[in-house]
Amino acid sequence: MKDVNVTVLRFDPDEDEKPQYDSFTVEAKKNMTVLDSLFLIVEDQDPTLSFRCACRLGMCGSCGMLINGRGGLACRTKIEDLGDDIKVEPMRNLSIIKDLSVDMDKFFKSWEKVKPYFVPKEDTEEFSVIPPSSGRREVIDENQDCISCGLCYQSCDAVSMRGDDFVGPAALSRAYNLIADERDGARAERMDLVTDDDGAFGCHSFGACVEVCPKGIKPMKTIQKIKTKKLKRTLGMKW
Ligand code: FES
Known part of the structure; x- marks a missing residue:
């Protein structure tokens, strides 16, 4: 003592x-x-x-x-x-x-901007299972442990500089999980929502979000993946 x-x-x-x-x-x-x-x-x-x-x-x-x-x-x-x-x-x-x-209102409003919920494709089965051992599962597992604490958001210098405009690391991580989920029916719409300067391209890659996440999630890495997908899409490649 x-x-x-x-x-x-x-x-x-x-x-x-x-x-x-x-x-x-x-x-x-x-x-x-x-x-x-x-x-x-x-x-x-x-x-x-x-x-x-x-x-x-x-x-x-x-x-x-x-x-x-x-x-x-x-x-x-x-x-x-x-x-x-x-x-x-x-x-x-x-x-x-x-x-x-x-007041966490601003943080959760940023989530709303990225359509943070799963939108099933019309032909999706009611219980659309992804086998745990499949590679598809690993991709969308990465950010699942997010507890919405806001620590990445509060550490983000892009949020400090841009205020409410930049959606921030947590919302972008959530968006990536849905974009990477092949079962999601709103991937294209979501890509459009998160790939402007208020989304992934507003990230300065300072990496403070990675340092503070209590769950070991790496939002900055995820944001880079969104940028890569955007590039592939622009080039007409599979994304
Ligand atoms: S009290 Fe729940 S995360 Fe600390």
């Missing part, structure tokens, strides 16, 4: 003119996570601290935040890996609702 200093950004847009930081001393136990420390602060020191979480297992994607300047899931980030001074801030590129809680 040791004491750590947890500094948290505080901001209530309805009350405050600008954000400020509050520091709390927390007794950290072995294996304690940043999320655990926030709960301790609420229980023992300041019940008004606001943050979002649900599963505490790295599955729901709701506890994304900046931890010592790097995007991560608070429930998966151990205090012992961070040192004695920990700074916790809300995700970038999204407006603050209060303290560490951000």
Whole structure:
């Protein structure tokens, strides 16, 4: 057990003119996570601290935040890996609702732009199975583990620069999965939706999205694949 200093950004847009930081001393136990420390602060020191979480297992994607300047899931980030001074801030590129809680509306609206749902072809069987061992399965498996935490979106400099226009890494990854799925009946339409400067060609390939994804997904690599498919399509090749 040791004491750590947890500094948290505080901001209530309805009350405050600008954000400020509050520091709390927390007794950290072995294996304690940043999320655990926030709960301790609420229980023992300041019940008004606001943050979002649900599963505490790295599955729901709701506890994304900046931890010592790097995007991560608070429930998966151990205090012992961070040192004695920990700074916790809300995700970038999204407006603050209060303290560490951000408004995810812009993030999910970006998904809507890419038609993020499967559209069956007219001749698709009701249960259209892809054998797990087939290559087709591997292609569309790549991004399936996305938990929509928004960490890639908040780390993306193209989103920072372009605001709402650029759809961002998570939505493009989702779009690729559907474009690559041979059963999908809206591949061509979706390609048109994601291959302009607000889509794949707006990506600057900085790669921050790859660094922060808690599921090991590589959105930048996926965006390159969309560009390759677009090129093949333009050249009249099979894509
Ligand atoms: S609380 Fe669900 S991912 Fe952290």
